[in-house]
Structures are given as C-alpha cells and as structure tokens.
Amino acid sequence: MGALDQYIALWQEHGALIDAKAPEALNRLRPEAASSLIERGLPSPKDEDYRHTDLDRILAPDFGVNVGRVKIDVNPSETFRCDVPMLSTSLFLIVNDAFAETAGCRRMLPEGVDVMSLAAYARSNPGFVSDHYGRLADMANPIVALNTLLCQDGIVIRVRKGVKVEPTIQIVNIFNNSAALLAARRVLIVMEEDAEAKVLVCDHTQSSDVDFCSVQVVEVYAGVRSRLDFYDLEESTRRTSRLSSLWLRQEAGSEVLLDAMTLYNGTTRNEFYTSFAGRHARLRMLGMGIEDDSRRLDTYSRIAHDVPDCNTDELFKYTVDDEAMGAFSGLIYVAEGASKTEAFQSNRNLVGSDTAKMHSKPQLEIYNDDVKCSHGTAIGQLDEKQLFYMMTRGISEAQARFMLKQAFMSDVIDGISLAPLRDRLKLMVERRFAGEKAACASCPVSCKD
Amino acid sequence: MLSVRDLHAEIDGKEILRGVNLDVNPGEVHAIMGPNGSGKSTLSMVLAGNPAYTVTAGEVSFRGKDLLSMTPDVRSHEGLFLGFQYPVEIPGVSMVNFMRAAVNAKRKYFGEPPMGASDFLKLMREKRAIVELDNKLASRSVNEGFSGGEKKRNEIFQMAVLEPSLSILDETDSGLDVDALRIVAEGVNKLRTPETSAIVITHYQRLLDYIKPDVIHVLYKGRIVYTGGPELALEIENRGYDWIKAEVDAADAIKGEA
Numbered sequence: 188m189g190a191l192d193q194y195i196a197l198w199q200e201h202g203a204l205i206d207a208k209a210p211e212a213l214n215r216l217r218p219e220a221a222s223s224l225i226e227r228g229l230p231s232p233k234d235e236d237y238r239h240t241d242l243d244r245i246l247a248p249d250f251g252v253n254v255g256r257v258k259i260d261v262n263p264s265e266t267f268r269c270d271v272p273m274l275s276t277s278l279f280l281i282v283n284d285a286f287a288e289t290a291g292c293r294r295m296l297p298e299g300v301d302v303m304s305l306a307a308y309a310r311s312n313p314g315f316v317s318d319h320y321g322r323l324a325d326m327a328n329p330i331v332a333l334n335t336l337l338c339q340d341g342i343v344i345r346v347r348k349g350v351k352v353e354p355t356i357q358i359v360n361i362f363n364n365s366a367a368l369l370a371a372r373r374v375l376i377v378m379e380e381d382a383e384a385k386v387l388v389c390d391h392t393q394s395s396d397v398d399f400c401s402v403q404v405v406e407v408y409a410g411v412r413s414r415l416d417f418y419d420l421e422e423s424t425r426r427t428s429r430l431s432s433l434w435l436r437q438e439a440g441s442e443v444l445l446d447a448m449t450l451y452n453g454t455t456r457n458e459f460y461t462s463f464a465g466r467h468a469r470l471r472m473l474g475m476g477i478e479d480d481s482r483r484l485d486t487y488s489r490i491a492h493d494v495p496d497c498n499t500d501e502l503f504k505y506t507v508d509d510e511a512m513g514a515f516s517g518l519i520y521v522a523e524g525a526s527k528t529e530a531f532q533s534n535r536n537l538v539g540s541d542t543a544k545m546h547s548k549p550q551l552e553i554y555n556d557d558v559k560c561s562h563g564t565a566i567g568q569l570d571e572k573q574l575f576y577m578m579t580r581g582i583s584e585a586q587a588r589f590m591l592k593q594a595f596m597s598d599v600i601d602g603i604s605l606a607p608l609r610d611r612l613k614l615m616v617e618r619r620f621a622g623e624k625a626a627c628a629s630c631p632v633s634c635k636d
Numbered sequence: 637m638l639s640v641r642d643l644h645a646e647i648d649g650k651e652i653l654r655g656v657n658l659d660v661n662p663g664e665v666h667a668i669m670g671p672n673g674s675g676k677s678t679l680s681m682v683l684a685g686n687p688a689y690t691v692t693a694g695e696v697s698f699r700g701k702d703l704l705s706m707t708p709d710v711r712s713h714e715g716l717f718l719g720f721q722y723p724v725e726i727p728g729v730s731m732v733n734f735m736r737a738a739v740n741a742k743r744k745y746f747g748e749p750p751m752g753a754s755d756f757l758k759l760m761r762e763k764r765a766i767v768e769l770d771n772k773l774a775s776r777s778v779n780e781g782f783s784g785g786e787k788k789r790n791e792i793f794q795m796a797v798l799e800p801s802l803s804i805l806d807e808t809d810s811g812l813d814v815d816a817l818r819i820v821a822e823g824v825n826k827l828r829t830p831e832t833s834a835i836v837i838t839h840y841q842r843l844l845d846y847i848k849p850d851v852i853h854v855l856y857k858g859r860i861v862y863t864g865g866p867e868l869a870l871e872i873e874n875r876g877y878d879w880i881k882a883e884v885d886a887a888d889a890i891k892g893e894a
C-alpha cells in the first residue's frame with residue numbers, strides 16, 4: 188500500500204482525538220472515508236485518470252497533521268499589511284487548515300451572508316452542514332476520501348435567497364509551519380435561490396523551505412438563478428503539493444464561472460466535477476497554468492450535461508518551459524435527454540523547451556443529436572513569423588517572447604469579470620513571465636503596488 | 637548606405653539567391669522588379685535577418701557595418717526597416733504596446749530612457765496622420781482584423797515612427813486599391829529625405845508612378861540581371877520580362893557550353 192497507510196493508521200490510532208476536535212457532521216463520514224480508502228487504495232499512474240499525478244509519491248513524505256488543533260501563530264497583519272484595497276474584499280484567512288477571522292472582515296458583508304468556520308457552523312447549524320457536507324463529493328474519489336477522513340475545519344459561505352453580495356469574498360489559504368504539514372481543508376459554498384456572490388480564493392505558502400501538502404475539497408451548490416464567480420489562484424512554492432477536488436451542482440438558470448489560475452506551484456492536481464440539475468444553466472470554466480522549472484500541473488475536469496438547455500464554455504491555457512509538466516484532461520458528457528446542450532471545450536498550450544512536457548486529452552461523449560458541441564486542443568511553440576515581425580521592429584527576442592506569452596494568456600485574463608482583479612492579474616502574469624516574483628507574496632486585490 | 641556583394645542564400649536546402657550585387661547610396665530609391673519566384677522577397681527577408689533563411693556566401697555592409705552578423709532587432713536599431721508583403725497578425729498584443737516596445741527598445745539601444753507617456757502619444761498621433769491611420773486601430777491587436785489597406789498603411793506608420801535610414805518595401809502595393817495606393821505612396825514620399833534610401837520591391841509599374849525610383853533592377857534566377865533608369869519600368873510594362881529572361885537564359889547556355 189505505501190503512502191496511504193500512514194493516514195489510515197493515524198485515523199485508527201487517533202480517531203478519538205480527531206473526532207473530539209471536530210463537529211459531528213464531519214465525524215460521521217470518517218468511517219465511510221476510511222473504508223473507501225482501504226478498499227480502493229490510491230490510484231496508480233497506470234490508472235487512466237491519474238496518469239500524470241502520482242498520489243502515492245505526493246503523499247509519501249512524513250507530513251504532520253494538526254489533529255490536536257494546536258494553534259499555529261501567524262500574524263495576519265504581517266502577511267497582509269496593505270489593506271487599502273483596489274477592490275473591496277471581505278478577507279478571511281485559513282491558516283494551514285484552521286479558519287482565522289480577521290478584524291473587520293465582515294464589515295462590508297450584507298445581511299443574509301454567512302462566512303464562517305466550517306467547524307463552528309457545523310455546531311451552530313448542524314442540520315444545514317449535514318445536508319450539504321459530503322453530498323456532492325463522491326467518496327470513491329481518493330482526494331475526497333482522504334480529505335473527509337482527516338478534515339476538521341474549513342470555511343462555509345452561505346448566501347441566502349435573493350441576497351446579492353457586492354464586495355468580493357476573499358479567502359486566503361496560508362501555509363506556514365516549521366515542519367512538513369498536510370492540511371485537509373474543506374470549503375462549502377451554498378448559493379440559495381437568486382443569490383449572487385463573487386469568491387476569490389488565494390493559496391499562499393509562506394515557508395518556502397518546508398514541504399506542504401494541501402488535500403482540499405470544495406463543494407458548491409448553485410441554487411436556482413443564482414450567480415457565482417469563483418476564482419482560485421495558486422501562488423505557492425516548489426515544495427508545495429496541492430490536491431484539490433471541486434464538486435459543483437447547478438440548478439435551473441444558475442450562472443457559474445470557475446477560474447483556476449496557477450501562477451506559482453510545486454505539484455498540483457486540480458479536479459472539477461460539475462453537473463446540471465436544472466435547465467438553462469450556464470457554466471464558464473477558465474484556467475491558466477504557468478509552469479516552468481520542474482513544476483507540475485494536472486487538471487482534470489468532468490462536466491456532465493444530464494438535463495436539456497444548458498451551456499458550458501471551457502478554456503484552459505498552459506505555458507510549459509524548462510522541465511515542467513502540464514496535463515489537461517477534460518470530459519464533457521452529454522446524456523441522452525440533454526437536448527439543446529451547447530458545450531465547448533478548448534485547451535491551448537505553448538511548450539517552450541525540449542524537456543518540457545504537455546499532455547492534453549479533450550473528450551466529448553454525446554448521446555443526443557440535438558446539441559452543439561466542440562472540443563479542441565493545440566500544443567505548439569511561439570509563432571516564428573510573429574517573433575520575426577516583432578524583431579524587425581527592434582523588439583529583442585526575449586522581449587518578443589515575453590509579449591507573445593502574455594498575449595497568449597490574454598483571453599483567459601479577459602474572461603475575468605472583476606475589473607480590478609483582471610487588471611491586477613494582467614500585471615501579475617506579466618511579472619511572472621518577466622521572471623519576477625509577484626511584488627508582495629500576498630494577494631492580487633488586497634494590495635497596491 | 638548598403639552594399640551587397642555576391643550574396644547567396646537558401647531556404648530548406650534550396651538556393652534562392654545566387655550572387656546578388658547591389659549598391660544603394662544615401663537619398664536613392666531603388667526599385668527591384670522581376671518575375672514570380674525570382675527571389676525578390678527572399679532578398680528582403682535575408683536583408684532583414686529572417687532566421688528561416690541561411691546565407692551561404694557573400695557580404696552585406698550597411699552604413700559601414702557588417703549587416704549579416706546582426707540580429708533582426710539590431711538591424712532595426714541601426715536603421716533598417718522592412719515593410720512586409722504580408723504583415724503578421726499578433727492577437728493579444730495591442731498596437732500601442734507593440735509600438736511602445738519598439739520605440740523604447742530603440743531608445744534603450746542608444747542609451748536613452750523610455751519615452752514618457754504624453755510624448756509617446758503625441759508621436760503616435762503625428763505619425764498616424766502621415767498615412768491617415770484610424771486612431772481606433774491603436775487599441776486593437778497588431779494587424780488583427782485590419783483590412784488589406786489598413787495593414788499596409790500600418791506598415792508605413794511603423795516606418796514613420798522608427799525613422800529608418802533604409803526602408804525595404806516588399807510589394808507594398810499588392811492588394812491595394814488606387815486610393816489606398818496613393819495614401820501609402822504619399823506616406824513614403826513624405827518620409828523621404830536626402831539622407832534616407834529605399835528599396836521598393838514590386839511587380840508592377842503602377843507603384844512607381846507614385847514613388848519615383850532613381851534606379852531599377854531586374855532580379856531573375858536569384859541574381860540582378862539588368863539595371864537601368866526609370867525608363868526600364870515602362871519597357872517592362874510594355875514588353876514583359878520575356879526578353880530579359882531570353883537574354884539571361886541564352887548567356888547561361890553559352891556559359892554552360894564553355
């Protein structure tokens with residue numbers, strides 16, 4: 188078995204402690220998670236869906252898990268010293284896997300929005316959490332099972348019926364510890380009927396010389412006619428592994444934007460499982476990966492159209508350089524009854540060196556004739572004609588390459604509806620390609636230059 | 637200004653230029669004409685430094701410096717400009733950013749600081765006027781969605797901004813209607829000075845009605861086989877290239893026998 192044993196053993200030996208420090212709504216699913224893991228083990232790279240991410244290797248190091256909920260002292264004001272936002276955000280911190288409230292974070296939130304620690308919310312609203320926690324995520328999935336086995340806290344965002352949240356809700360996940368640490372965070376987002384919100388999640392690692400592993404599950408319920416923009420930005424370190432599994436269900440008329448941006452990372456596996464439960468719902472998925480050095484990014488998405496009249500538009504773009512590896516596997520499934528489905532998927536990649544690798548697997552599975560669907564992938568180099576044209580105007584080769592890479596990502600960046608985030612991200616991507624670390628290791632929208 | 641000696645170049649192992657000799661003095665306009673496939677565009681690409689072409693022999697001196705040892709961007713800084721027959725579209729790079737990068741790269745080469753925002757905008761405004769280029773194109777991606785005429789005007793606009801000492805205009809007249817041709821040609825003429833030179837590559841006489849050349853060369857089989865005054869263009873217009881081809885082919889045949 189290998190790497191998995193240590194986590195199962197941890198649960199078997201310290202299950203009582205884990206349970207004592209977590210609410211019942213989370214505890215009750217642990218036995219099922221354990222049996223799933225014991226029964227299935229971890230998928231190997233021979234498994235078609237995990238060919239490019241070796242979970243066993245990622246989970247092998249002797250990570251600590253903070254089951255005793257020891258408070259790790261991180262001074263948020265040191266991390267986020269500029270609080271003059273270009274964009275008004277309500278900022279919440281999750282340090283390792285513990286929810287940490289910042290002063291005044293709720294100030295800007297209207298009535299009818301709950302942004303809380305998952306553990307606390309499960310105590311005050313046990314019924315609500317039980318009704319939603321673990322209901323979308325499939326326990327047969329190894330990331331879901333491992334997260335469920337160990338998860339003790341995370342965050343709940345609940346936007347009640349008809350409430351429109353103006354300020355962006357920003358969640359900053361921080362890794363900060365002196366020894367190797369695994370965090371099993373859980374995010375639960377419930378958008379009730381006609382609710383609207385924008386959520387920005389930023390992953391940061393502060394201790395660059397320590398190994399970290401994030402095993403995260405996000406469950407998103409998009410109610411009837413609700414609107415949600417969900418931006419997920421990773422700016423971690425080479426020594427950070429991230430295993431993330433997002434599960435989304437959209438009711439009739441809902442509109443969701445999922446945007447996964449990987450600016451800096453170590454080894455990342457991002458999974459998206461989405462489904463439509465009602466007609467006339469729309470999903471836009473955007474993704475960007477800037478991979479160089481020996482970084483790895485593996486994206487897996489499965490979008491299920493089971494009902495008629497829904498619309499999906501998916502665009503993922505990568506640049507891979509040096510010895511980096513990128514992988515994209517996307518399936519759009521259109522069931523027999525899902526007539527008038529419109530689903531488009533595109534994955535475009537630039538490979539900048541002989542040793543970089545990109546794997547792309549776009550897939551459509553369609554069981555209905557009355558649909559409009561397309562998929563496409565391209566893996567290539569920068570256009571030599573464009574490079575030459577720019578150089579004849581005096582632009583150096585390095586500068587031309589930089590501008591063309593930036594241009595390559597422009598349609599992903601332009602898909603961001605939040606103007607301040609879009610502008611900020613443009614700058615961050617520019618700096619990323621220019622080889623600079625983003626000016627402050629903090630988040631895109633909370634700081635000025 | 638420019639001195640080309642016995643220039644040979646190939647692409648994909650195929651020799652296209654087979655010993656070009658050409659001298660251009662300051663203030664002169666040279667036209668290069670010739671049948672299809674004679675190597676006209678290759679000559680322009682080789683002079684601008686397109687890495688797809690390999691120079692196998694010969695020398696090119698440009699304002700006293702070895703042109704062939706320079707990268708394309710340095711050739712630009714040193715005063716060479718190529719107006720493309722097919723200007724390249726660059727989606728995602730706006731005209732403004734493109735020109736700012738070009739202008740500031742040149743300034744950096746000469747040890748000057750980047751141009752200030754208001755000076756830059758003023759420069760753009762001035763130069764756009766020369767070719768009546770619409771302001772709205774500035775915010776668009778380079779050449780993307782431009783009409784044929786707009787693309788060619790955009791080339792002359794870039795030439796105006798970069799102020800080259802030698803401009804090579806590769807079939808700038810192709811795909812232009814009469815009005816666009818007039819605007820482009822007038823733009824080129826406005827930029828003429830006693831110190832600057834131009835090489836105009838064209839198939840047809842009509843561009844030369846607007847841009848008066850001092851010397852006309854005929855390129856055939858990768859060599860300049862005929863050089864004459866402005867009257868040569870008219871003769872080609874009337875008689876075609878066949879008589880020149882016949883002379884050259886006959887001479888080649890004799891050489892072959894010898």
